[in-house]
Amino acid sequence: MFNLTRRQFLRYSGATGVALGTGSLASFASAEEPLKIGVVYVSPIAEIGWTKQHSLGVDAIKKEFGDKVAITVIDNIFMPQDAERVFRELAASGNQLIFGTSFSHGTPMQKVAPRFPKTAFEHCSGIVHRANLGTFEAKYYEGTFVAGAAGAHMSKSGKIGFIGGFPIPDIVGPANALLLGAQSVNPEATCNAIFLNSWFDPGKEKEAANTLLSQGCDVICSMTDTATGVQVAGEGGAWSIGYASDMAKFGSGKQLTAFTLDWSSEYLRAAKGVAEGSWKAEARWDGLAAGVVKMAPYNEAIPADVQAKLKQLEADIAAGKIHPYAGELKDQDGNVKVAAGSVLSDTDIRGMNWFVRGMIGKLS
Amino acid sequence: MRLRIEQRQEPSAQMRIAAPVIATALTFLAGSVLFAALGYDPLATLHAFFVAPINSINGLSEWLLKASPLILIACGLAVGFRANIWNIGAEGQLIIGAIAACGVGLFYPNPESPLLIPLMFLAGAGAGMAWAAIPAFLRARMNTNEILVTLMLTYIATLLLSFLVHGPWRDPAGFNYPQTALLPAAAMFEPFDYSYRLNPSIFITAVAVVIMWLFTDRSFLGYKMSVSGAAPLAARYAGFRESSAVWTGLLAGGAAAGIAGMAEVAGPLGQLSPQISPGYGFAAIIVAFIGRLNAFGIVLGGLLMSLLFLGGETVQMTLGLPAALTRIFQGILLFFLLAADFFIYYRLRLPEHA
Helix, strand or coil, X not given: CHHHHHHHHHHHHHHHHHHXXXXXXXXXXXXXXCEEEEEECXXXXXXXXXXXXXXXXXXXXXXXXXXXXXXXXXXXXXXXXXXXXXXXXXXXXXXXXXXXXXXXXXXXXXXXXXXXXXXXXXXXXXXXXXXXXXXXXXXXXXXXXXXXXXXXXXXXXXXXXXXXXXXXXXXXXXXXXXXXXXXXXXXXXXXXXXXXXXXXXXXXXXXXXXXXXXXXXXXXXXXCCCCHXXXXXXXXXXXXXXXXXXXXXXXXXXXXXXXEECCHHXXXXXXXXXXXXXCCCCEEEECCCCCCEEECCCCCCCCHHHHHHHHHHHHHHHHCCCCCCECCEEECCCCEEECCCCECCHHHHHCCCCCECCEECXXX | CCCEEEECCCCCHHHHHHHHHHHHHHHHHXXXXXXXXXXXXXXXXXXXXHCHHHCCHHHHHHHHHHHHHHHHHHHHHHHHHHCCCCCCCHHHHXXXXXXXXXXXXXXXXXXXXXXXXXXXXXXXXXXXXXXXXXXXXXXXXXCCCHHHHHHHHHHHHHHHHHHHHXXXXXXXXXXXXXXXXXXXXXXXCCCCCCCCCCCCHHHHHHHHHHHHHHHHHHXXXXXXXXXXXXXXXXXXXXXXXXXXXXXXXXXXXXXXXXXXXXXXXXXXXCCCCCCCCCCHHHHHHHHHHHCCCCXXXXXXXXXXXXXXXXXXXXXXXXXXXXXXXXXXXXHHHHHHHHHHHHHHHEEEECCCXX
């Protein structure tokens, strides 16, 4: 008991020390003071890509709150050792709401959140929750399913190429859905998959894209943090599918569509919740229906009737009439993983570590 | 008027002390111009860079936590560098050390055993040494270039780590994400205080600094290694065997890096994931040279490098300086530091008028 009290005392005295040190005592904010928000990006904001889309969420807060918000942004924080320090400092210097935007921010946030019980933590792509640590994530697979359908309509070879950053469920699942979307149009469609083990390695990604092209793929979808896949596909005369941002201008006119991420609603919801005092740690997982996943404008080369079908598909997925992982689903070896008439459970989707039938490639 | 560069007869003792001071002054000057040109108050920026990060207990704790692995690895590497043994693969040795230590922590039958930390320490040091023994063997036996071998082994270590966390060691309760389970409490260094992250692994670094100093300045083997670095032919003539310098240099670096990996995994990390080091193994090479391959210089170099890193974050958080600008500033400081050292061995002279 003594120990606990002592620790608590030290914790608060330490926090005060840091707040004094950074020349700010806003942790004891009054009602007139602006809402203090800290945001940690995993990479610098570029023209396109993952962090860019998060910065749009931050912009949405700024637009809504104006001078009633003070946002501190720090970018290029990837390593867990560094992330823990940054989250601590943001919390200690009085930020009431703190966003982490990378899976690698997870363990550090789980360690820091309990030490600052009055601070709200929001973790994008997280899986673990605490009393004051909520998570939000996009249903990428809804976007890839539609994109896969678009690809199959336009593909001549029926072979789709997929490049992924890491073979984690958040990438493996969407890769499967890409092929399932394609198979909903052309049941014989297949998908070659390559993982780079990096989010940002344009050199390796270029090689991977060229490999896929030489294997006969004429639609390339790349889930990394660059536009390289779209670019190489366009230069090679193949169709492409963009991810995170609309990458049309990199695709030599060959980007069919992109499944873009719009986190504005997530950022606004959290900021409003904290401002009104109603914020709770939740696990939010949204897709086409909430507009977190949005399809970029379809390529004009796609015939109007096909575009209409794709828009209908978007609407049906948003309305829940079509589920990308509806049975019957078989894995690469032909084992039935989802029986006809049922759908894959949310837990299984978020832990997906197997390829569906028709995927070519191995998960290490 | 032309200036001439002239080698000094003896390294200048005054310049040895003056060089870092001059470099710091020039850095502050160049930095101030840079910050002012971009519309930031130079004094406030320098304050945020060098004072704000460490004027709280938490700041000091973070400073030492970040500096500790850099100093530890640089000490080990400097032993080899003094003998011209170029181990640039400390990053890989760190990773292997972290893997071995984490393996012990995760799979030792009794997760509450007080022996866990010592065993992990031995595993980390041993694995780092074993990884460094490969280039040592190849260099001593087949005269293979250790620069290439140590660097290439870093990639192999990274891939081995990736294989383990994606495959056999993946946390069964972790939604298939590539990371191991968290280490049990007995396998982690207990922080001095739970409000901060600094832990007793800092003592390992302190001991390593003292050992490094004793070895390089007080031991015969250390002297032999310095001679073979400075004058290989003289060393051979005196009967110093090159292979013993190769083995000592590489194993010292491997052990230090392996221990640093163990301290990271048992300290701030608590688990393995595909990337576990923010480039400590490479940054330590710079630290070793900023510290002029001397134990106490390395301590200062490590503290400087980590302060630059923390300062870069602070200016971003408090003043909104872009991360790229802070990296330019860090580059300016390193440039002036290494450039000023030039004048220890050389001087500029005005040519005599004919």
